[in-house]
Amino acid sequence: MGSDNVIVVQAIQKEFGTKKVVRAVSLTVHKGEIFALLGPNGAGKTTLLKMMTTLLRPDAGSITLNGFNTVTQSRQARHQFSVTNQAAAIDQDLSARENLRLFGRLNGLSAKASRFRADELLTDFDLSQSADQTLATFSGGMRRRLDLAVSLVGRPQILFLDEPTTGLDPRTRTQMWHATQKLVNSGSTVFLTTQYLEEADQYANRIALIDHGALIASGTPNDLKKQVGGQQLQITIANPQQVVQAQKICAAVLEQTVQLNGQTIVGPLKGIDGPPVTELLTRLQLAGISISKLQLAPPSLDDVFLKMTVGKN
């Protein structure tokens, strides 16, 4: 369904001088999704985000937010979203409450409505106690929380988050995710960039992997893991003298070369289901080989990340 595509990015490009920072990236984000853009440092994540949030003009291609083009209809497009950048974009000289009211007013709320909304968000984000202090007394975590709260003032349909949890302690991180999830539950869509693979794995519905400005893979976390390969079988042989024989059996059953790591044989399984495992175990038993440890390991997103990206460094 076309109307479900809240964000549509079509073949956008961006060059700084002669350096291609974003190359022909296309992606779509559906309503109610948490979509994570994953990539190493310098992959072009922030540049892409800046173009999506009307801060940068793409050299080619187009981006629409709820159907509004970010370049030709930037005013309407800006009504659709709110963004939290890496640097906390809040007013250092104002209190938390004043910040929330200011952005409430700028989002078109009446004075009364913005007062009410400010109180609501202060409670939601656990900031009521320090609502009237200036931000100089705020910890990094409190600033980030306020920053996100400010983004939510206008109940945006789309929320962009640039590395929302970088540098936060685990508790604040969980709080951020709860707030994000709550927003999604109320029908909004979240697009975020992150370097934390396990977070993307845990919270995102879909992930796009970007490296050197190009999209290299996208799909659900499970899709991506499957692209890297199925599960890995790890068998540790009890008797060192039987290792070579065991390796041969494994290679035969799995129909692939397997690696030997000390006394542990490591081999990829083709499917996630394990018919060959039972066969393998039977064959090993018939050969009189006893095993001390058996493990099936799913590939992690780390594997996906490392296998598919090169990064700047």
Next chain:
Amino acid sequence: MINRIIANQTVRNSLTLTHRNLLKTLHNPDNVSDVVVQPIIFTLLFGYLFGGVIAGSVHAYLPMLVSGILVQSILNAASGSGQQLREDINHGIFDRFKTLPIAPIAPLAGQLFGDSLRLLLSGAMALLTAALMGWRPTVNCGAVMLALLLAVFIGWSTSWIFALVGLLVKNAELISSLSMIIILILTFLSNAFIPVKTLPPFLQTIVHINPVTTTITAIRAILNTGHWNGTATMVLISGGLIIMLFMPLTVVVYQQRD
């Protein structure tokens, strides 16, 4: 109809952001300390150091000095707009303003409307310090207010030039030292502190084409005669032209996204 809605929104957004600017000043009075202290120091320093040499006595020098200091402090206060704008941009809050569905001029207008308080404050301090040192205007209170308002107006129009500089130069400290040098040269190569007749001819030429000289001449005339004059009209029109030119230019540069 649509124009009316947009105009309404522009005014509303600008007022909200002016309010923000005033709140900032309220929470952080340090921000205006420079515009309060500078006129005091300069009036005291120049009055007591040069009063005797230039005019025979401090008291005789004050009627001349007061208009010079007034314009100098106002220009100095106006230059603060560029610096504060740049600091805000470097803090990232302007990125958020840019992604909001608000009138593009509002964040700039909010800053500059809020800064008119700084202008008024610095101008008033210049007049007050001179009064405390014994300056007694021979004209009525209305004429003094008129001179102050003309100075504030010309300061406000030049703050748009400084705002443009603030958008173009990325380093806040550079903006500050750059504006200081420019203001220093413009005010010292004018009739602000000295009788122009004493200068060598080539310097006199420079002083006469310096717009700061014209501004000071206009204000000095109002403070001495109590009457609006042709030079004052010229200054008023020039201020208006600066605003008409630099306000749209600043907004265009602000909206540049690359």
